[in-house]
Amino acid sequence: MxxxxxxxxxxxxxxxxxxxxxxxxxxxxxxxxxxxxxxxxxxxxxxxxxxxxxxxxxxxxxxxxxxxxxxxxxxxxxxxxxxxxxxxxxxxxxxxxxxxxxxxxxxxxxxxxxxxxxxxxxxxxxxxxxxxxxxxxxxxxxxxxxxxxxxxxxxxxxxxxxxxxxxxxxxxxxxxxxxxxxxxxxxxxxxxxxxxxxxxxxxxxxxxxxxxxxxxxxxxxxxxxxxxxxxxxxxxxxxxxxxxxxxxxxxxxLTLVLLASGLKLVGVPNVALGWCLLAVCVAGPLAWAWARRRAGLPATGRRERAARAGRDGRDGGDGAGGPRAAGDAADRSGSTAR
Incomplete structure (x- = not known):
């Protein structure tokens, strides 16, 4: 053991x-x-x-x-x-x-x-x-x-x-x-x-x-x-x-650990490995924030969750859109039927 x-x-x-x-x-x-x-x-x-x-x-x-x-x-x-x-x-x-x-x-x-x-x-x-x-x-x-x-x-x-x-x-x-x-x-x-x-x-x-x-x-x-x-x-x-x-x-x-392990196993020297990880830690969050903005989401997940919580609160507080959203959906379906 x-x-x-x-x-x-x-x-x-x-x-x-x-x-x-x-x-x-x-x-x-x-x-x-x-x-x-x-x-x-x-x-x-x-x-x-x-x-x-x-x-x-x-x-x-x-x-x-x-x-x-x-x-x-x-x-x-x-x-x-x-x-x-x-x-x-x-x-x-x-x-x-x-x-x-x-x-x-x-x-x-x-x-x-x-x-x-x-x-x-x-x-x-x-x-x-x-x-x-x-x-x-x-x-x-x-x-x-x-x-x-x-x-x-x-x-x-x-x-x-x-x-x-x-x-x-x-x-x-x-x-x-x-x-x-x-x-x-x-x-x-x-x-x-x-x-x-x-x-x-x-x-x-x-x-x-x-x-x-x-x-x-x-x-x-x-x-x-x-x-x-x-x-x-x-x-x-x-x-x-x-x-x-x-x-x-x-x-x-976990992603950072896997990247470091993979680079080390393929023979990347320690100095180059350190610079690579530093570049990923600095540039990675900026690139991800840019990708989120391009997709139409807030730059960070925290802002996304805050915005979603705000929408849920305005709609009545439940995850499906709340009573108000349900009433709006019923009105729309009734208009369609008429």
């Missing part, structure tokens, strides 16, 4: 419980960069830990009915066999230092792609809120919801194939990469269904990759056990506090 690994597992589990993301993208680079675990062993241990953690959240979403089972089946057709195949590809390359370096660089590239996908997901969500505001539609998650999506079998299976291959080789992408692909393929998918579907499809995907690494990878029981000791209570505590925590702040911090 390694106390340091258990503490790292506790922290990462809490992040996963708070945000629903960041498990593979955070745990593997932590093992490689801070604990000196070989990349192949880090990938193997991370996948086994994720295979134990993810079913918990998946069951919650299944009970709440926020899973598109048709999408899950299509993704599984591609991801489950390709995740196992990713392990075989790594095994076929060998186990010398060159292969370890290849896996390390591949992990860094996957982390940079995951970082870009998180930013893209936030941008698409912001643009959707702006569209709903302009069109006078109810907020995301209201009772009206959205219509059922029309499944696109071929591109969905291909997303599963590519995502499974990346997960099998690097342990990254079961959430962050596939969820952005689902956003692009199914923009009408309800936010809760998007998260639930992505989490449930990740269970067999990660399980397939974990079995492959236990059979053919560099699985280390002591590392995995230490991580699980911290990760399981961390996930539970994070999930309990997820409704109270500032999710936007946690996601921004």
């Amino acid at each position: 390694d106390l340091g690994l258990a503490v790292a597992g506790l922290f990462i589990g809490a992040v996963v419980g708070l945000t629903g993301m960041g498990g593979g993208a955070l745990m593997t680079p932590v093992l490689v960069l801070f604990f000196g675990v070989p990349p192949l062993a880090a990938v193997s241990s991370d996948l086994v830990v994720s295979a134990v953690m993810k079913p918990v959240g998946g069951l919650v979403h299944l009970r709440n009915g926020t899973v598109n089972l048709g999408l899950v089946k299509l993704l599984m057709l591609g991801s489950v066999p390709s995740a196992f195949a990713g392990v075989l590809v790594i095994k076929a390359l060998g186990d010398d230092e060159t292969v370890q370096e290849v896996v390390k660089v591949a992990l860094g590239v996957a982390l940079l792609i995951a970082t870009a996908s998180l930013v893209g997901k936030a941008w698409l969500g912001m643009r959707d809120r702006a569209r709903r505001h302009r069109e006078g539609l109810p907020p995301e998650g209201s009772a009206t919801g959205r219509p059922d999506v029309v499944l696109r079998p071929v591109p969905t299976v291909l997303v599963g194939v590519l995502g499974g291959l990346i997960v099998g080789m690097t342990s990254v992408g079961s959430g962050s990469l596939i969820i952005i692909a689902l956003l692009a393929l199914y923009p009408a998918l309800h936010a809760s269904q998007l998260v639930g579907t992505d989490l449930v499809q990740a269970v067999p995907l990660v399980a397939s990759a974990a079995v492959g690494h236990m059979l053919f990878g560099d699985f280390q029981l002591d590392v995995t056990t230490s991580l699980l000791v911290g990760a399981l209570p961390g996930v539970y505590v994070g999930a309990r506090f997820s409704s109270r925590a500032n999710g936007g702040l946690v996601r921004r911090a």
Whole structure:
């Protein structure tokens, strides 16, 4: 038992419980960069830990009915066999230092792609809120919801194939990469269904990759056990506090950590890495405020929430527009009928 690994597992589990993301993208680079675990062993241990953690959240979403089972089946057709195949590809390359370096660089590239996908997901969500505001539609998650999506079998299976291959080789992408692909393929998918579907499809995907690494990878029981000791209570505590925590702040911090980890793994020197992170911290908020203004929203989320609260107060104080809004809607429908 390694106390340091258990503490790292506790922290990462809490992040996963708070945000629903960041498990593979955070745990593997932590093992490689801070604990000196070989990349192949880090990938193997991370996948086994994720295979134990993810079913918990998946069951919650299944009970709440926020899973598109048709999408899950299509993704599984591609991801489950390709995740196992990713392990075989790594095994076929060998186990010398060159292969370890290849896996390390591949992990860094996957982390940079995951970082870009998180930013893209936030941008698409912001643009959707702006569209709903302009069109006078109810907020995301209201009772009206959205219509059922029309499944696109071929591109969905291909997303599963590519995502499974990346997960099998690097342990990254079961959430962050596939969820952005689902956003692009199914923009009408309800936010809760998007998260639930992505989490449930990740269970067999990660399980397939974990079995492959236990059979053919560099699985280390002591590392995995230490991580699980911290990760399981961390996930539970994070999930309990997820409704109270500032999710936007946690996601921004997670994005910055993933960016730093990805750049470090691909070999960026420390000085250049520091300047890059400083530039992102300074220019990022300014660019995001500009993007929000272009989309028709206030420059910051705080102003957006204040404006929404003001509108709700004027309309009667409830999230659906209040009694006054309901009366106006009834008047409009009556005029239309007449």
